[in-house]
Amino acid sequence: MAFVTANWNPLGDAFYRKIELYEMGWNLKDGLRDCLVAAAPYGGPIALLKAHNRCSPSARPQLEIFSSSGLPLASFPWKSGVVKQLGWTVSDDLLCVQEDGTVLVYDLLGGFKRHFSMGNEVSQSQVLETKIFHSPYGTGVAILTGALRFTLATNIDDIKLRRLPEVPGLQGAPSCWAVLTQDRQSKVLVANGSHLFVLDNTACTPVTPPGLSPQASSIVHMCVSFSYKYLALLTDSGHVWMGTSNLKEKLSEVDTKIKAPPKQMAWCRRPKSQQPSAVVMWDGLLLVVGECKETIQYHLDDDSILVPELDGVRIISGTHHELLQEVPGACEEIFKIASMAPGALLLEAHKEYEKESQKADEYLREIKEQSLLSEAVRQCVEAAGHEHEPETQKTLLRAASFGKCFLSNFPPEQFVSMCRDLRVLNAVRDYTVGIPLSHTQFKQMTIQVLIDRLVYRKLYPLAIEVCRYLKTPEYQGVSRVLKYWACYKPYCMPSCMLVYTVVMYLKNELNRGDFFMMLRNQPVALSLYKQFCKHQEQDTLKDLFNQDDDHEELGNFYVKASYKEQRLEARIAHLQSAVDEYYKAKNEFSAKTTEDEMRLLRFQRKLEEEKGEQLVGFSLHDTMTTLLSVGLHKHAEQLYKDFRVPDKRFWWLRLKALAEKEDWEELEKFSKSKKSPIGYLPFVEVCIKHHNKYEARKYVSKVTLEQKVKAHLAVGDVEGAAEAAIERRNESEIGTVLSRCSATTDHLLVERLNRAKATVAKK
């Protein structure tokens, strides 16, 4: 505790502190030297790409993505063109801007998502410099082309390229430039020597920063604050000018006494800052400048980059990751040496209390006498939020909790939610997760966004825990995570259990339309849900098909529904629906068949009523069989005509029916009625089946030559079969007949057959 202020540095009225966030887990050979580096704000991931080696263009640099703690998330060889700039979108996607103006988009695990172009003009004149910026409209890309013109896209998810007006008198690359968002418009601020211009859609307006030091002949660096409200300019005379970004007001000007061009400059302020301040970085040196003449200087061992945040600046080097910020008011009040602020006294009181010293009472009395106890509690809670070390957080929260005991009507919400927030923040700050969010940033980014970020990193269990812990409404929290998780899972493992869990869960969470829409893109989930519906919710299944306009399936659904119905009318109604659906599905075959079925059902019922034969539900074939067997030939014939029954089937039916009844006379008449489409062998066979050899023989002569042998054999006429086989000179048929001869009785026949076989074989 005593050392809380050890890393504080005074500057003007405020203090600045540099906190170590992580020792980097990566192992970079040359640190960040010669690398393109992009670190996403809000403690996001870091992308690294070794600078292209112009001498050996074939060498493929490795693109690596790390968490803020330096743990590898992805790594792959860069195979596309020369990258000018890396940057992150608001949703943790990596943008790689190539020399030719093509922007490749990757997710944070290195998966390629898409690419887009910044337009023909850019690809022709090539990219000179580029900046990736964030605005309320999303992530934007600004490009300065080789033709010294600016092209800008405000939102990469809805690309509208804008080419900004020309900057007068621009001969070479401008000394520096930045993107501003003002009046709901993205503008570019360009410095050409000592001249400053604002470029918007229509015009290029020269501007002058009020009170800029007259020694300056050129503006060499500029930066805009996180909120776009403030602008800092660095001149060749080494002065830092700070003011509002609309250039109407000057806040301060400080002489750094260094004239070398800096490597990077960033605003270092926080909401409710006490003073404007910026950080300027040179090789080996970091300077914090504020309102006063003095500056804070930090020595840098290593190549570093600055990552501006809402409430400070992160400094990433090859080995360390630090946060530099103005000490928040509450912390300053409490920890400033010899502070008599209520929070400080309360902390002291609690310390004494733990030591079981009566001084605790004295301190407490002092606060209470000024009736500042609630203020003291509030300070402790707030300060806890700003502290990075869990131990310090705990000490402050314990003090707050202690102080609360002496207050009767103190609302608990602030304390409770701070405890929760800190628990979550400590979890995501953990080295293995590597999202070093401050409480201020967390509140700004909102829990939904944090959940999304965890999801992008596929940290589903943590995301769910966070949702549950913070009691996030489920549609924003758990359901969303599960949805992502489920969508992700089927591709990598067949954990249907999980998908099922998610599906059943979402079913109750989402409204039906959204739920179906989600299922639509998830075949695995969809089929699981269909399974469930089949048993539990038939009608839902119908809705599901409806939603998809899957008329074919709907048709099938109605057909299935129809034969579950007992009542004929209901059955026909279902079939009619099926017909409609099949037509919609352009499946004429099924539609016609279903219509036939409806006709058949009506026919069956009519006949059932008239003749008392049970028919409803029989197939066409079975219906005809029944009709023929009870002698309703006329009706069978009607079906034959009405339903386009093939001749062959009808003959088979007649044949079988007549044989069943052993009406041989009628059978013979039938055989002569016209030429049989199925030949006459079936006549032979059907008679034999009913053990009437006599009748069978009648038809043998009518059998075609090809089937003669079979016919003869069927009636047991081996000799006849032999004749036919020999006549046809068919070896296999002769063989068949031979196998049916008995060597003893058909002695002569066997000989004849063998002879014939030999002659046939000779050929």
Added chain:
Amino acid sequence: MAHTEWRDAPELPDFSLLKRLARDQLIFLLEQLPGKKDLFIDADLMSPLDRIANVTILKQHEVDKLYKVELKPIVSSSDQLCFLIRPRIQTVKWISDLVNADKVAGRFRRYKIIFTPQKFYACETVLEEQGVYGDVTTDEWNFYILPLDDDILSLELPEFFRDNFLEGDQRWVTTAGSALHLLQSVYGSFSKVYGIGRCAKMVYESWRELMEEGEQRTRQPEFAKVFLVDRDVDFVTPLCSQVVYEGLVDDLFRIKCGTVELGPDVTSSDKSIKVMLNSQDKVFSEIRNEHFSNVFGFLSQKAKNLQTAYDKRRGMDIQQMKAFVSDELKGLKQEHRLLSLHIGASESMMKKKTKQDFQELLKTEHSLLEGFEIRECITYIEEHINRQVSMIDSLRLLCLLSITENGLLSKDYRSLKAQYLQSYGIKHLLTFANLRQLGLLEEQQAGETLTVMESKVGKLVNDKTVGKLTDAFSSLAKKSNFRALSKRLALVPKSGEEYDLRVPRDMAYVFSGAYIPLSCKLIEQVLERDGWTGLEEVTRMLNGQEFAVTGGSSSSEARNKTDAQRIVLVMFLGGCTFSEISALRFLGKERGCRFVVVTTAITNSARLLEALLDNHA
């Protein structure tokens, strides 16, 4: 038998261990509900359960009465009800209804559901939705594998096929993965895993995850290699009529869980007899892999031998007779009994199968496989449908026709479908939809002309062979992946050559020498090449999804060929036929290795197609 056994066929591991494990766990679970209880068992779990724990064992653990789950109201006076079921929503719903009915009646009972082989979240959801979640305790009986025989392990999950391939429901994937994991944890890890098919890939992934979760065991592996294959990689094989004895018995009498019920016509008595069919049955084990045309001859020879053995009695003195009775007679009697059963079975088989129609059926199948006389085949199928010969057989032939011809011409497809619907009813519109979805019975897309197809197939092979292929194709009337596969893998031996079924020369003998099962051929090729190299064309025609992974076990010492190195585990996802098992046994003998088949269920053409019917109300 005809082929000579490899001199030192490797010993198979003792799979009965799996039964013991399952039994112990079941007993443990039953003990979790102390006191007398009634046990309700899913109908399709009855037979597998019987192989693990018989009624006596169940009674020992205070199971009072046993009931079959019939999804109807129950009559039970017990205060404790235990349900042993597959994780099916329907059954859970039924149980929920029971519980709710009891609640209404003010009756208090304890309910326990034991899901096997695992719980599914959906089932628990149903309990929750029906408001009985708190009234019921649930457990899992991890009975993943039932050893049906020395070399056949079954998951006994016939629904795997439909659920996974038709409904796209992948919940059984983890079950299959767990089964492999179980085998691995009991019998050691594998040195190499091959597979083909989407499901196979997922099963492997799920298995690998389990491997990574669990601790690594460093024991000697008892298997060398694992091969995972999806049923939809090869639909042709299970659609063919089986002609090997065991397969034929399955086709005709339906082997259920390793047991077949032979009716009075076979036993030549007035009652049915249940016979266990496995390697314990000495008669059966000698004929199971034989082409049925050899079986009868073999059996009569056997009968003669038996008679001779009996005849030894004559002229024996008392001492010898005593020895004969005590040593041999029992065995002979047993053999006699089995022999007469198998003779009965094969007689009835011969009766059915040597008839003209069966011969013609086989002839049609063979023509389809060879791609000859397709018009005649279509006419035959048409007649088959028109005469209502057999609902399933007609469908089977239609599917074979479609697969081998890469879909039917529109005209044929419509006419055959219309005729089928006339015969068997419009409800089969759904069956056809299912068959189409699985690619079993398809209509050729209009415009998919000869040249289109040609270029399509042409793309699959390298430039050199394109020319050759085009030539080959122009001589053929039709082309299809099956045709190309069959050519590439030489699945259909040249017709016209005599094939001596008594001395099989390759795996084609299981289909009378007309066709080598594609699935088995793939396994053979992959094992031979130790991977998929050189089979790129083939896998492309099979839609890819092949993989080969070197297993976790450090098996660089594979050179010293231990027995284990010659045992190959083949997992069929979606079922496997006895013909395939016979073919693999043959291959094992040829190659001096042994195959252990793990299947989600034993299947055949009828089971496969019945699973795709949609006529159940």
